Amino acid sequence: MRQILSAVLLFAVVSAFSPTRLAAQPRSISNDDLLAQIGVDRAGQLLVLLETMTWSTVSGFDVGPASPTSVWETPVVTLDGEPVNGSVFGLRNINAIPVDPTRWDSVTVSRLPRVVRGTFRPEPVIDIVPRRPADGLELALGGWVGNGVGDPGPHQYLDPTLANVERIGPDGHATLAYGADAWFAEAHLTGRRHGLLSEDVSPRLSSVYAGPHQTPRIYAASIALRGGFETSVGCYEAQAHRTVVDDFLFLEEIGHEVPTQLQTTAFQVSGVTESSGASLSYGASYSTTETVRRPGALLDWALDWSESRSHAFAELASGRTLFGAALTRLGGSGPGLGRVHALLPAAYASRRLQISGAVSQSAGMHVTFGDEVAPTVWTTATIIPHDAIELDVSAVGGFRLFSQGPSLWYWHAKGYDLLDRAGVEVMHFEPSARSRFATVSIRGAAVLGEGTTVSGAILASMADDLNVPDVERRAISLHGNIHGGTWGATGSIESRLHETLLQRIGYTYAVPFGAPEFRRMKARQPQHVLSGISVFEPNDRFSLAAVLRIESETRWYAYSAREQLFYTGEHREQDLPSHLPTRVGLDFSVSKDFWGPHLNAGLTVRNVLGHRLRYHPAGVEYGTSLMVRIVLQSPAGA
């Protein structure tokens, strides 16, 4: 009994992360076995680890991250530095990433504006880096399936009103790779299925889609190819992927799902050459996403849309100075628009000064030339008074162009007539060509003894001339002169109570201010986010993990105006909540390796507390679910 109590107590407090990293730098999560230990089956589940992020989802598959501390609506999700273009109109679906979480090496989350491969990113960036194959031939196969609780069971014959609940997955992935000292090559396949058998979504979907299955399903399949080699002077990498998603794309401006197939093709090459103390980094990428009307769609119109992004950059770093230049071409094609593109050349430079042994200062400037010039400057002072303490103070100010985050509104301004064809009236449309912004932050991190790290930050951001949409009954507006900002604080503690027991807890508080339109938009994101992760790992082949996530209530004002006007093809109406209550989620996972490290089996019970969790007024509700997974690795990859 004593042992049982001990195990329960230990399990109740556990958590994990690489514990000794100073967190003043961008938050970096090294995968190792952590993602498998806590049951991250799809990329979107990564977000439960991030106290600075939240997310919304309608289908449960299209998961769009959001940052309560940022003035910008959505963070960018990148794969090895390049945006994942698995969706359109700036909608960011983190689950469209063509690489399964089991193949990730690390995830880096930066909250401050920064330059990524020549592009200035004022919004937070979630960068996922795939891992390099191990030496030798590697074969990996894996998959998982989940089931939500609350099926009718035998009572379906006694009460016909009882509906089935969503079955989750199955998802599968396969990898064939070869690694050598100086080169590697990899082919990676993923397939995902997601059923939308939910009382919250099905009635709306039945008016826009009649497919072959009783349960409307989202399918996603992707193939990713990657290779690289190293020489005495540098390393070079190329990758390509093709992703096809049979989706139900929920467009808020229209008010319902549009059954659409998204076909994304992407190529990327990059390299670093070093010589005489200088390094030259360069890369080029191209991605395109086309939409195809999904068979079974009942709407008499379709998106008929394709968009592309071509990008090239080069940057030279010598000593403490860096110069770079980049060129981005954004293209769009659709009815009313023809084919248009925006060219965004950019140049940037930065320099780092070591003022004293403990104090350094860096500063930089990035200028994008689009419809207007968008300069940005930044500076960071870093103070390391002690080996175990790091402080930094950062300030960023500049401009962001409307074309830099092309939303449906941007393409509407260019002439794309989707809103007209969908019967949506645009009441007021005065977008700003560029927004002005400033961000300041003070951060600190300290290592307290063996394996315990504390970090914290105070952040404030503000912007003028923001483009903020406003939704009223069957009519929408875009206001382009909105002032808004956020301030807040975030902190985390990572510790190891015992060598087998890792734990981390993080908390973020964020408050929006400024114009009512902006505050209404930010009210969709929680003011308080708490994320706790615990892992009890008695040895390297077995673990128990717990993940706790608490997000405060959110308000969706657009839906209070439109509570009864989410139109479908038949103009049926649906009541939707404009207030989503506090979400408290608790997951438990068990992971065990068999046959050495070659076979991993895991089991996760999500939402143990059984609260109904909803992440969008029009979206599915999550109850308790059970997920079972298995991954088989050949000896080289294990």
Place this chain on the structure above:
Amino acid sequence: MRAAAGVWLVLCCGIAHAQPFSRVDVGAGLTANVYAPDLQPWWANGFGGDASVRTPFYRGILEAGGSIHHYSARRATVPDFTSLFAFAGWGMRSESTGFLHVYGGGRLGIYMMIFDEDPRSRKRSAYESEMALAPVVALEWPIRGGWSVFTEAQHVFVLTAVRLHLTYVTIGARRSLAAPEWLRTFLE
């Protein structure tokens, strides 16, 4: 109260700690559903079978297994169905007395239900599965040569829309074997 505490103390002191995966216990038995209040008005709960495999874990005992059960319709409006509970579990066994071992633990698994043809709509057989949890208690009497007989009670809690509470009692036999090297290698 003191007596109960004394029993617990004896049981806890006698909790067995074997080398992980060093042995494999294979057991099977006949099962009776003795309590199914949510089903009894419509279905007759009869007999079934249960099989499980156990092995010492880093702490306690790990088990995996399944139990099958048939439910016969009492009324013409509902179909017969067969349930299969596939589970993984963990528990602890007290061997404080040589003649009687006490096992207690929990099981988590999938409760599958395979329905016969719907007598009303004549729709073909349906299949459903749902998560289920089950605390389990067993008494085991070692006989000889690694054999033991046992009686076991488990209360299965099926998380369907209308929660099902099902109590099963099992009587069976179990054989304990030294785990072969290849199996230990696999499990470790």
